[in-house]
Amino acid sequence: MRIVDVCAFYSPQGGGVRTYVEQKLKIGPELGHEIVVLAPGDDHAVIEHGPAARIVTIPSPRLAFDRKYWYFGDEPALHAALDALDPDFVEVGSPWRSPSYVARWQGNAPRALVMHNDPFSVYAYRWLEPWLRRETIDRRIDFLWQHMRKLGRDYDRVVCASRELRARLARGGVAGTALHPMGIDTTLFGPQRRDPEVRRQLLALCDLPEDAHLLIGVGRYGAEKRWPVAIDAVMRAGLTRPIGLVLIGEGGAAKRLTKHIAGNPHIHLLAPERNRLRFATILASADALIHASTSETFGMAPAEARACGVPVIVPDEGGAADHAADGAGLTYRAGDALAAAEAILALLDQSRPLRTPHARSMRDHFTALFADYERIREGERRVA
CATH class of the missing domain: 3.40.50.2000 (Glycogen Phosphorylase B;)
Structure with missing residues (x-):
């Protein structure tokens, strides 16, 4: 055709x-x-x-x-x-x-x-x-x-x-x-990309030691992505244990997000990583991916994290919710930072790693x- x-x-x-x-x-x-x-x-x-x-x-x-x-x-x-x-x-x-x-x-x-x-x-x-x-x-x-x-x-x-x-x-x-x-590109994204040194560097960027927890968020800095929900959730969860959050993206809301973070040293904004292999390595080296948007028609970043064996914490509305199915992550009530914080802590309390289902190419x-x-x-x- x-x-x-x-x-x-x-x-x-x-x-x-x-x-x-x-x-x-x-x-x-x-x-x-x-x-x-x-x-x-x-x-x-x-x-x-x-x-x-x-x-x-x-x-x-x-x-x-x-x-x-x-x-x-x-x-x-x-x-x-x-x-x-x-x-x-x-x-x-x-x-x-x-x-x-x-x-x-x-x-x-x-x-x-x-x-x-x-x-x-x-x-x-x-x-x-x-x-x-x-x-x-x-x-x-x-x-x-x-x-x-x-x-x-x-x-x-x-x-x-x-x-x-x-x-x-x-x-x-x-x-x-x-x-x-x-x-997703199954030749690029996979658990084999996990790099403890990259994880250590990202946690150091968040002013945390390597025994802390590393969360990552990926997506454009726009209002529809609802990043303040993820930021507030990590701040709440971080009151009980050391958690760093690295957001990777760009967009018009970057200044507002920086203001929202209010100098918290454990949350850091990064520019997009154009090298796809490097990006896959960063993603695979996180302990979990957090997402807040309810307007995703699919959710490429959660899908790529799932393929890397990284559990996802996603809202229960929108396309991202599909990627928590089959034991690959947890959902929380959309738009609710407290519910997201509870999901973060529940995931970190898991006594065994969540299952990594087969990734669709x-x-x-x-x-x-x-x-x-x-x-x-x-x-x-x-x-x-």
Whole structure:
């Protein structure tokens, strides 16, 4: 198949979506498919990634609030690009403007909406749940549910990477939902990467001896990641035992997080580690990973920690919760720092290490996903 991924979230400076796209460009051709990523950019460009993989950009405006990203603003230009590419299957990775554009394209190729973004959790639930019940919030944002239901009717699949997101969309009346958990690079992430010297260095950075406990958090410094919950939890748990926390990321909330830490020497912010082998070593050398976001559609960092044999402490809502299943970690009540602190202490009190289940590779993910697309082309329409 020639699979065209209409990817509004792609940016050369991006994070999780860029990693996912690069894996697709590599693995898709190995599975016998041609992969074209159609993305917005400053101008028209074709970036070859091999004989059957390329990124094509079309001129588009940049986002005002994050200049690293663009958005599709010209529907006829997007339709013309799809006509020229003549896909066998079309993916769309954003729930916003671009899936409506692609739904109106007159081509015959079947289409899938891949939920790289959870608009309900990122915005409405995060902003309003401190004051309103979720049922009330859903009634007040029915316009968004109507939009998603229409996309469910327009698309042959609505692909979700977590059980919680798929179940929530299906309950809300979105048709065609299908569960396809993502995977990780199993050649890179594994328990063999654990390095006691790296662990000692990170604890020293947190002004703690090597017999203290080391927690790590990975992700962008943005409001939707809810890092203050993780910071407060570690501060509370640290009243009873020595615990260091290292956060790895970047973003506009870095100054606010530094202020929130308030000079605590046991909590340290680090810039992203671009060397993937070094990053895998740092992750595997922690005693646990803590996560606070409830808006993850999958949770790549918890998945990578799980593959490294590092237990995870994650909220009970959102995609990250899946990675605590099968004995790989503990969940806590979302948004509750005290509950998170109790989960930290409960995990550290474990008399035996938590089990490390088999890690799903990105090849496993794309093999199953593309097989589903093949079934759609052969006539099967929707999975209930």
